[in-house]
Amino acid sequence: MEENKVCPGCSHKTKERSEKEYKDLINRLSRIEGQVRGIRRMVENNAYCPDILIQVSAVNAALNSFNKVLLANHIRTCVADDIRDGKEETIDELVMTLQKLMK
Numbered sequence: 236m237e238e239n240k241v242c243p244g245c246s247h248k249t250k251e252r253s254e255k256e257y258k259d260l261i262n263r264l265s266r267i268e269g270q271v272r273g274i275r276r277m278v279e280n281n282a283y284c285p286d287i288l289i290q291v292s293a294v295n296a297a298l299n300s301f302n303k304v305l306l307a308n309h310i311r312t313c314v315a316d317d318i319r320d321g322k323e324e325t326i327d328e329l330v331m332t333l334q335k336l337m338k
Contacts, residue, residue: 256308263301270294302336 252260274290310329317325 250313252308260301260305263297263304267294267297267301270297306332306336 270290271294274287274294277287277290314325314329
């Protein structure tokens, strides 16, 4: 079972991720980062607005996909483990997180 610890400098929980999960998340973020840099170049080069908007839409889709993967991993590990351990407050935390994601 993965243990949620408190980050010593900020009082936030932390999570130990498997090497596979870590690499997947970092790869996704690297691709998104590259897409955002591409959009910046498009603006700097005075690209046509609809072309930029399409690329922004692609970044939004990539971020949504990242969130889905991260949320699924969170529910399968942290939330499930906490519920098994009787930590019902985790459900409230999940509900609040989902409400923020669905604004």
